[in-house]
Amino acid sequence: MKQRLIYSLLAALSLSLGGCGDGGNGDDASSEDLTDHGEVASEVSTESSGSAMDTIKAQAQGAMENASQAGHQAMEAISEAAGTAEDQTEMLGRRTETEIKTLIDEVNTYLDEHELGSAEDVMEKLVELKDGLPESMREQIDALEAKLDNLQGQE
Secondary structure (H helix, E strand, C coil): HHHHHHHHHHHHHHHHHHHHCCCCCCCCCCCHHHHHHHHHHHHHHHHHHHHHHHHHHHHHHHHHHHHHHHHHHHHHHHHHHHHHHHHHHHHHHHHHHHHHHHHHHHHHEEEEEEEHHHHHHHHHHHHHHHHHHHHHHHHHHHHHHHHHHHHHHHH
């Protein structure tokens, strides 16, 4: 790809230098003048190709360094965002577990007081949330459902 760019620059330089002349429109130029211009263009093109190559290399290196730095900054931002998301998820999980435990305690209290209607209302919420909970909490909810069914069957 660098070679294509260099060849393109050389071609553009040669074409632009080929159009240079003594200020005339080129109608009265002799073949000797054209040869002289061609040699000058070749010399200038050869000399400038080295400096153009150096300039292109320097620009490419600068672009690579900028891209590398941007990549590092992006990775740092992603890592920071992932850490924040993980912290928030953990906090949300603890809050959810606390809320579920509170609901389980409410159901137990309602069942102990034989307030089956209130216990059933809270159990509906727990059953909705049950699938996303840890196994130990699902087992507690299942036990509460069985206890509620048993007490409702006794009435």
